[in-house]
Amino acid sequence: MTDSAFLHTLAHAALADYALRDARASLVSISENVIFRVDAAGGQRYALRLHRPGYHDAAEIGSELAWLGALHEAGLEVPLPIPAPDGTLLRTLSGPDGITRHAVLFAWMEGTEPTPDIDPAAFTRLGRITARLHDHSRHWVRPDGFIRKAWTPETMTGPHALWGRWEDVPGMTDAAHELITHSLRQVHTELEAYGQQPGRFGLIHADLRLANLLVSGAHTRLIDFDDCGISWFMQDLAAAISFHEDHPQVPRWVDHWLRGYTMAGVITQADLNVLPALIIQRRIQLLAWTGTHRHTRQVESLGPDWFGRTLALCRAWLDGRLLRDIG
Structure with a gap:
């Protein structure tokens, strides 16, 4: 799952589910999952995560999101899942290749990834x-x-x-x-x-x-x-x-x-x-x-x-x- 055009097709399908059809999706990283930065109207920014198939099922991802929501309520700076218009946090996509994938939208978090030169x-x-x-x-x-x-x-x-x-x-x-x-x-x-x-x-x-x-x-x-x-x-x-x-x-x-x-x-x-x-x-x-x-x-x-x-x-x-x- 590394073809850029294919990944953007999946991303826009997911964003349509979040009522963000006109938002701009920019590929950030391809690792275990695929991450897009999403720039929407009004200056709103999000991170869209496309899960790799076959690693976590919907129940496992839902459990992760439940903990993140609880951590956020407790005041920790962690990714905040954003619900779709129907109130659900997890979207399931059927890609053009016939493979089912999960997608989650998060509020954007500012900051840069540290290097080994990081201040202790x-x-x-x-x-x-x-x-x-x-x-x-x-x-x-x-x-x-x-x-x-x-x-x-x-x-x-x-x-x-x-x-x-x-x-x-x-x-x-x-x-x-x-x-x-x-x-x-x-x-x-x-x-x-x-x-x-x-x-x-x-x-x-x-x-x-x-x-x-x-x-x-x-x-x-x-x-x-x-x-x-x-x-x-x-x-x-x-x-x-x-x-x-x-x-x-x-x-x-x-x-x-x-x-x-x-x-x-x-x-x-x-x-x-x-x-x-x-x-x-x-x-x-x-x-x-x-x-x-x-x-x-x-x-x-x-x-x-x-x-x-x-x-x-x-x-x-x-x-x-x-x-x-x-x-």
């Missing part, structure tokens, strides 16, 4: 916002029929992982397979010991990487809740350094995030102890993702040494050197 202070804000997000999650009564994917070893790095199998990544060797297998075995042991009690495990964003933040002045806004699901709360910190786990600034990013989190929430020693396991599990999940997206610009931008650097991180994890001095 932004991670302080992110930590504080994430603590508020988690507090809301722990106390929010989910509506009947609420369903989201669970992010656990089985769905992240297991044989039927949702983002692909790390074993199938091009260039996999017997030695690399053994190293990753050993790493994941240790991850599973630590996560089982850590447990899934409600204070540690619940509804999270699950993909709070730099690409899913918008920074505007002193504001850090969270976007793209497409992968929100049930997992460990500390997984949101592991995801925050996605693709950059070996960046020299990671210790500072983590320290600032923890500092911000403790302004509005509580971090225990057990939470700190499990963080390296969650980070290496996330990195291996991303390794699998690079295999299923190997021909995309994003994966090519990671460079030819990304696989080797992943293996180096696994060795650091097994040797106890990954974020040794956190907290």
Whole structure:
């Protein structure tokens, strides 16, 4: 689903359902989903998301939108779903290719995506916002029929992982397979010991990487809740350094995030102890993702040494050197 003319046809079909037939749709990004900026009469601006087929069903997307609505009511700066004239938030399209797709319209949010050169202070804000997000999650009564994917070893790095199998990544060797297998075995042991009690495990964003933040002045806004699901709360910190786990600034990013989190929430020693396991599990999940997206610009931008650097991180994890001095 990358042909621009085809995508614009889908976008205008969705906008007609929102009574925005005359609005201008500009393609912003093609990733897992497709995002358009929509400029309508009166200076109104929106973001239109076209979902990739076969990943989330209508009930899952509706559950995401229910949480976003509740978060917005609680005062968090998150994407606000916009209803169609009939009051519904989710539109279902039958494309010219015969494939059914879902579409959602959001209020536009200002800001720019940060780069790895981000001021570490932004991670302080992110930590504080994430603590508020988690507090809301722990106390929010989910509506009947609420369903989201669970992010656990089985769905992240297991044989039927949702983002692909790390074993199938091009260039996999017997030695690399053994190293990753050993790493994941240790991850599973630590996560089982850590447990899934409600204070540690619940509804999270699950993909709070730099690409899913918008920074505007002193504001850090969270976007793209497409992968929100049930997992460990500390997984949101592991995801925050996605693709950059070996960046020299990671210790500072983590320290600032923890500092911000403790302004509005509580971090225990057990939470700190499990963080390296969650980070290496996330990195291996991303390794699998690079295999299923190997021909995309994003994966090519990671460079030819990304696989080797992943293996180096696994060795650091097994040797106890990954974020040794956190907290």
